[in-house]
Amino acid sequence: MTKSAFESYEKVYWAKSKPIGFVFSFCSLMGLAVGATMVYQLLHMDVTFHLPAYALLMSIGYQRQRLEMIVFTEGLILSCLGFPLAWLVGAFLCGLVVSYTSLPMILSPQMVVTTFLLILFMCSTSAMLAMGKIKDADPADLFQ
């Protein structure tokens, strides 16, 4: 067996055959689901809070798509703001695990980029769901 064949055999063994790999992937998925729910809740609350402002913008002639873009942009901003922090915390925890267990854990650039893309996907999905709330903004309600 060559060295690289042994390496990939070991990787597959730990990732697929041992429960630790499964637990790891499962936790990542859970993290995404919980994150998506939290971002959705946050944006939904924000839109609800600002419904009169959205209604006013509609009365001025803003198109609904433009208002939806505001919510979508909010989602993107959240992901861009949250990611660096998450990266720092992740790198710190990784270092901690390495120093305590000597496990060769590396936060590769590929992993960082993949995580960012996943967060971007998570936030934009949540934002698209939260956009639906805008339909409750009725400019006619501004007249009493």
Added chain:
Amino acid sequence: MNSVHDVANPSVLAVGLNHFYGDGPERMHVLKDICFEVQPGEFVTLAGPSGCGKSTLLTLIGGLKSVQSGSLDVLGCSLKGCSPSLLNGLRTKIGMIFQSHHLMEFLTANQNVQVATEAVIDRSFRARELRCLELLASVGLKDRANHYPSMLSGGQKQRVAFARALACNPQLIVADEPTAALDAKTGRDVVAILRSIAKERSISIVMATHDPRVMDMADRVIGIDDGRLLAPA
């Protein structure tokens, strides 16, 4: 009456306009066979008791509710069966003023006015900013441009709302009891400012009010009771 009246093309023309709320036995006939017109540059007040349908009529004129029965033409656009995008376009030509100022608390007076120019005016940021300053000056608030609404009095906030309504170069302004939250003198002052700007630019105004202190400032008062227009006295 104003000299700029264009009798052939009224700003607002309602013929046999009816409006209902609710369905089935709960259905309520709120506007009944409304017929009236407003000429360009004319200032009309709708006066009547609470619940008679003034605000409902204004929301129809402002293109915020769909016309159910009868016909309503606003600025040359027939609103019966009008598409949402056309209605949206129409709203950019109408300035709206509400009982409450509805200013965004996190924006300064100038930014609140700018919000209205962004939907329509295709100009640089600086040009828009200057135009908004001009508008604030025209309502006597030049020195308050960078104040947040929380730093302004009720009358000043309403004047910012007037500037916002004027920001899109409207041909028509619909105002729903803009003086309700103001004292008598401030109420008259703000309506006088609105009136003089509108006359200068030949903007039509339809204002709902039950405030007798500002009624005489209009060119014409249209009475409305229980959803019906009253014959002129």
